[in-house]
Amino acid sequence: MHHSGSIGGVSRSALAGFGVAMDEAVRADIPADWRAAWTVAEWEPNVALSSHADGTVATLDKSPAEIFDLFSTARSAPANTYYVSPTGSDNDGQGTESLPWRSIWKAVEAANASGQPAKVIVRAGEYGKPTNPSMFIAMRPTVDIAFIAKGGRVVTGTWDDYANPPKDGTQTNCYGWSVATVDRVIDLSRHDADGFHPDLLRVDTAAICNRTPGSWAFVNGKIYVNRHDGKAVTNRNVRVLRSGGGTWRFDAPTSVYLGADDTISGFDTIGGSASAGFHYQPTAKPGSMKAVVVERSTFNYCGSDAINANGTIIGDLHGLALFVDCDASNNAKDGFSGSNYGGLDTDCHLVTVNCRSILCGRNAALSCNSFTLHEDVVGADFAGEFGRTNGGTIRCVAQSLTWLAGTRIFADRGDIVLGGTTPPGAIVANESAQIWADRVRIAMPPATTHAHADNAAAVHLRAMPPLRSAPQGTGLVDNW
Incomplete structure (x- = not known):
């Protein structure tokens, strides 16, 4: 579990003892206009940035689990706890520690039937298409659930196991x-x-x-x-x-946690539906704000040359989505995406901390971004690593507000070579979006876009070296 004053579970003093050079932690100052738009009463980002030879690490004032507990009892005091294991059985299991189920969706089914917050403990191992949350296509959570990986990595995805296939009689190399x-x-x-x-x-x-x-x-x-x-x-x-089914899919306004009770476990999602590996998009606005908190998890290999799937999608969430120590790379479309296009009048907030999203837009999809916000979403990234994406690495549009602190952005490729209109760009603010960039490191080739703002948009820079290339667009690019 991450704690204040530690980095990945290791204290700063211990890192120093190993000879890792660490700058003194610097508290990231919240931009005033961004703070005025933040409406989550339960928690506001409080972040310290520590730099070292390989980049920057962000430390929150609370652990991800503690932040989730401010919204829900599913992790800290669940009404029911269910167990799932690769050695379990959906036929003979009872969802107990001694008689676990085989499939994650079985625990969701039981939690929904109870109508109360639940904790689902998932033992390390592989959960292919028949046993993982791919069944969420027909069995989506309707109550708060905390999914806890235990004993190592829990690997879920859109594959079916197959019997050892024979060589083809005609195509004998296949x-x-x-x-x-x-x-x-x-x-x-x-x-x-x-x-x-x-x-x-x-x-x-x-x-x-x-x-x-x-x-x-x-x-x-x-x-x-x-x-x-x-x-x-x-x-x-x-x-x-395979396509179809999907993996983590939520359309009820519930609070969700993906994480672990130790420092080695977490969820690895391989492949995704036609939308994303992790797709949270309720069809109704709840009476109180909800939280989606994910830590030490990955969402990779989503989509194909025919399906433009993202690593993650947070849509129409009324509340907070927080990803800590997560990876949304190697996907056909975007990495981390937040939007409010369902017309539900929701206040959506998306925050990523110590996350990575590279190599998004692996095929012919256009406008592929590592981190993107739409409509009036309020979001932030702290110490993220984003790059080698097609169509603007950080690209935010409409009335969205984005705060970047300690982010590393590099080698965006644009989408012009794929038939699009977006040149390579590090930070792109479209329409009337505003982006604040504090101690952000941009590594882009000369004659490419380091910062772009449309006529009504703005990019505000702070504590950064001069940009290698002049700002682009007719909007405001200034210092704050």
Whole structure:
């Protein structure tokens, strides 16, 4: 659990003892106009920034769990506690610690039936499409729930396990089997320079797949896979991510927590629905503000060349969404996205702390952002790492207000080469959006957009070196 005065569970003094050079923590000052728009009475960001050789780390005044507890008893004092485990059974289990269920959705079903706040303890392991929150498409939470990972990483996603497939009789370099849908195929036996499993190349026909090592094809309800090393295809070395179903999906105005009671556990989401890996968008406004708090979790590999899915979407939340130590990278569209387009008159707030979102916009999608706010959302990022995205790394529009402190932004690629109109840009304020950037580090090539403001928009800079390239747009770019 993160605590004030510690970084990732390690104290500043301990880091210093290991020879890590740390600047004195600096309290981030809240922009006055941003603070005036913040309407969450339960908690207001109170952030200290500490710089070191590799960047900046943000420390909150409360842990994520403590902040969630200000809104709900689901974690601290639940009416019911349910247990889920890879060794459990949906048929013979009872949702107890000694007789857990196999599927996460079984615990959601029981919590909904009780009508009371619940805690769901999920043992480490893999939860593919039949057993994970993909069933939220038909079984979405209607009560406050705290999902607690225990004993390590809980891996959820949009894959189905498959029997060891045979070699195809015609395309003899390929292994093939029947499957309803395919989004993308990843190689579990390798990691790229960013720590992701590389995608196999999608090709149009089985014949092309047969002569192209490291590729796959989906033809007439059958997938063909030709590994780069010629090895047999198994669940251990190839993961086939499918569309439909989704993963974490919420449409009732409830409070939700994803986290752990220790420093090693958390949730890893691989693949997502047509919208996102984590999609919270209620269809009604609650009487009181709700909280969505997620820590030490990842939302990667969402979407495909045909489906523009985000890592996360927070839409029409009346309250606070807080992501701490999370990763929303390697997705077809955006990383962290907040919006208020449902017409519910909600006050949506999105805050990310020590998070990362890189490599979003992997295919032909346009205007792909690491962090984006829409309508009148009030949001902030503290010590995030955002870059190598297509269409404006930090791009906020309409009447949104964004506070950046200690954020690192680098190497946005724009979307012009994909047929769009957005040049490479680090900080982009469109329409009448306002962005405050405090101690933000921008690493962009010359002759690209470091800061852009539309005519009615503004970007305010503080404690930053001069921009390498002049501000763009006809709006205000100044110091505050």
